[in-house]
Amino acid sequence: MLPETPTIQTEVQVMFFDTDCGGVVHNLAYLRFIEMARTYLADQLGMGFVAMSRDQQYPVVVRTEVDYKRPAVLWDKLVVHGRLESLERSRFWCSFEIIRPCDGMLMVTCRQMLAVVQMPAGKPLRLPAEWATRYAHLRKA
Amino acid sequence: MLPETPTIQTEVQVMFFDTDCGGVVHNLAYLRFIEMARTYLADQLGMGFVAMSRDQQYPVVVRTEVDYKRPAVLWDKLVVHGRLESLERSRFWCSFEIIRPCDGMLMVTCRQMLAVVQMPAGKPLRLPAEWATRYAHLRKA
Amino acid sequence: MLPETPTIQTEVQVMFFDTDCGGVVHNLAYLRFIEMARTYLADQLGMGFVAMSRDQQYPVVVRTEVDYKRPAVLWDKLVVHGRLESLERSRFWCSFEIIRPCDGMLMVTCRQMLAVVQMPAGKPLRLPAEWATRYAHLRKA
Amino acid sequence: MLPETPTIQTEVQVMFFDTDCGGVVHNLAYLRFIEMARTYLADQLGMGFVAMSRDQQYPVVVRTEVDYKRPAVLWDKLVVHGRLESLERSRFWCSFEIIRPCDGMLMVTCRQMLAVVQMPAGKPLRLPAEWATRYAHLRKA
Numbered sequence: 001m002l003p004e005t006p007t008i009q010t011e012v013q014v015m016f017f018d019t020d021c022g023g024v025v026h027n028l029a030y031l032r033f034i035e036m037a038r039t040y041l042a043d044q045l046g047m048g049f050v051a052m053s054r055d056q057q058y059p060v061v062v063r064t065e066v067d068y069k070r071p072a073v074l075w076d077k078l079v080v081h082g083r084l085e086s087l088e089r090s091r092f093w094c095s096f097e098i099i100r101p102c103d104g105m106l107m108v109t110c111r112q113m114l115a116v117v118q119m120p121a122g123k124p125l126r127l128p129a130e131w132a133t134r135y136a137h138l139r140k141a
Numbered sequence: 142m143l144p145e146t147p148t149i150q151t152e153v154q155v156m157f158f159d160t161d162c163g164g165v166v167h168n169l170a171y172l173r174f175i176e177m178a179r180t181y182l183a184d185q186l187g188m189g190f191v192a193m194s195r196d197q198q199y200p201v202v203v204r205t206e207v208d209y210k211r212p213a214v215l216w217d218k219l220v221v222h223g224r225l226e227s228l229e230r231s232r233f234w235c236s237f238e239i240i241r242p243c244d245g246m247l248m249v250t251c252r253q254m255l256a257v258v259q260m261p262a263g264k265p266l267r268l269p270a271e272w273a274t275r276y277a278h279l280r281k282a
Numbered sequence: 283m284l285p286e287t288p289t290i291q292t293e294v295q296v297m298f299f300d301t302d303c304g305g306v307v308h309n310l311a312y313l314r315f316i317e318m319a320r321t322y323l324a325d326q327l328g329m330g331f332v333a334m335s336r337d338q339q340y341p342v343v344v345r346t347e348v349d350y351k352r353p354a355v356l357w358d359k360l361v362v363h364g365r366l367e368s369l370e371r372s373r374f375w376c377s378f379e380i381i382r383p384c385d386g387m388l389m390v391t392c393r394q395m396l397a398v399v400q401m402p403a404g405k406p407l408r409l410p411a412e413w414a415t416r417y418a419h420l421r422k423a
Numbered sequence: 424m425l426p427e428t429p430t431i432q433t434e435v436q437v438m439f440f441d442t443d444c445g446g447v448v449h450n451l452a453y454l455r456f457i458e459m460a461r462t463y464l465a466d467q468l469g470m471g472f473v474a475m476s477r478d479q480q481y482p483v484v485v486r487t488e489v490d491y492k493r494p495a496v497l498w499d500k501l502v503v504h505g506r507l508e509s510l511e512r513s514r515f516w517c518s519f520e521i522i523r524p525c526d527g528m529l530m531v532t533c534r535q536m537l538a539v540v541q542m543p544a545g546k547p548l549r550l551p552a553e554w555a556t557r558y559a560h561l562r563k564a
Contacts, residue, residue: 020158026158035450060491061486063490064488065487065488067485068484068486119446124236136502169314170422180438201353203349204349208343236421260305298443302442303442303446304439308439
């Protein structure tokens with residue numbers, strides 16, 4: 001059996017409020033698109049947000065790296081492809097690509113490192129024990 | 142002694158993320174400017190937000206009316222003028238004008254009706270007793 | 283043949299960035315949801331945004347009235363129902379309801395008055411001639 | 424004469440719309456704070472935005488790296504410290520720290536690589552010739 005890598009695809013269409021007077025999508029807008037994709041990816045990882053919100057345990061972004069490759073414009077249909085990239089004891093990385101399917105162009109790439117914390121104290125928690133076996137192929141040395 | 146009317150002025154400068162590809166400020170951005178002004182106005186009204194957040198009592202916007210008069214552009218310096226307009230038993234209205242001081246132009250007008258609610262239940266509370274005397278000139282029949 | 287009334291339904295799911303520390307959806311977020319619905323509604327009205335962006339003719343919001351009825355929370359699935367409500371010579375109104383389908387609750391209602399303007403001058407244009415006949419049942423005296 | 428390093432400080436106060444239902448500032452909000460600081464820093468670098476917007480030459484963010492250190496909360500007063508970090512032929516890096524002055528805590532660090540592009544083609548331009556001498560101490564090998 002091939003090892004499983006959690007992945008997500010979410011679609012967005014560029015709205016006026018995503019663009020700026022330079023005529024292209026503003027860099028903050030891409031990160032909002034990625035927030036949505038990561039939220040669905042985390043949900044798929046078994047971090048049900050309603051439950052987490054009840055337990056006050058949240059996956060939080062510790063680091064973001066984003067490369068802006070090409071500018072999208074008003075009304076573009078974009079797809080955010082996200083996947084679990086790697087994991088450590090108490091942290092994991094997700095990676096994202098924003099693609100414009102009509103011409104196959106890669107607009108943005110992004111990597112985010114996350115931790116799971118107990119709020120309101122903000123204390124980091126270890127990742128769920130089952131991840132180590134389930135996603136063994138993604139573990140970092 | 143003249144009756145007191147709480148007022149606020151806050152300055153903002155238009156950033157790229159406030160504009161859209163039509164070349165002007167996006168209508169959502171003006172409302173974010175007004176959110177800031179209203180927050181400072183509410184603070185002045187004795188609704189200290191840190192305290193309210195502790196007590197879980199929040200002034201919440203029940204209705205917004207906004208008229209977009211003229212479009213602002215990138216880098217414009219704008220001033221939001223806000224004031225307590227009127228009050229009832231458990232609701233009050235604030236009104237706002239967004240002015241561009243360099244030419245005196247009126248860009249946006251806005252009125253908001255607020256209630257004070259006990260969260261998380263969302264139960265409406267009566268306005269503080271002292272308001273009725275302090276702002277008697279603003280009471281609505 | 284029954285008269286046609288342009289309508290739109292768009293779905294959104296509440297993300298972390300839509301909520302605030304009061305535990306509920308922030309009032310600006312609902313307006314972003316409505317922006318999306320109105321954009322799709324305008325598209326359906328024959329105002330193709332790519333074309334309009336090329337001709338520099340844009341439907342612009344002149345007035346917004348919004349009533350906040352009930353607070354939505356993280357992860358809620360909401361539907362924005364929008365329709366063309368009425369039209370005049372050079373202005374039209376759209377109305378919106380944000381519903382939470384899981385319990386049928388009405389969260390937000392909104393009305394927006396729009397004009398079509400030629401940018402960058404901002405000169406108002408008359409509505410397309412065919413609207414008068416096509417949406418005759420929505421014309422205001 | 425000591426070499427000059429362009430720096431900027433901008434103040435922000437955390438509003439409701441900057442927070443989320445986890446009770447802390449949302450990661451997108453910090454990047455909006457940094458956008459403001461970078462815009463003022465670019466202005467100080469002689470990239471007057473009104474002029475650039477006229478010439479359609481814009482500094483654009485090519486890469487962002489952001490580390491979230493500690494969570495800020497509602498009503499916190501924060502200061503964004505930005506500076507020109509280094510420059511190459513056609514790219515430059517800016518670095519930012521978001522500090523909470525009341526306790527000296529470092530909340531967020533960020534580095535951004537920028538290029539100057541001619542819009543709408545998006546063609547990269549060389550940095551202004553005078554930068555090489557003026558900021559010689561910041562040049563990268």
